[in-house]
Amino acid sequence: MRFEGVEEPVVLQINLNEKQQTSVKPDVGAMSLLMMRDGEAYMAYIAKLYQDNNLAIPEIDLRNADRMAFLDMLGMAYIDQDVSRASIEELQEPATA
Helix, strand or coil, rough: CCCCCCCCEEEECCCHHHHHHHCCCCCCHHHHCCCCCHHHHHHHHHHHHHHEEEEEEEECCCCCCCCHHHHHHCCEEECCCCCCCCHEECCCCCCCC
């Protein structure tokens, strides 16, 4: 198993400089995580973020999707460089009334 204990999905916003942005690649290997029960929680979290921001919820065929969909629609990416902590921000769900 890849997961143990209590875990919750988070969404990070990473603001890279222009040079680092060119090194970001889609993480299609993460697709296998989405096919597990824990991946369902991630997909539900992503869908809620889209919905809360009045965006169409992404529909993605995990087995046949273009590799850029994992980066563009689901934020699944990797970079083979150090990333400054100052460039990372955890996004929070909007407060509900």
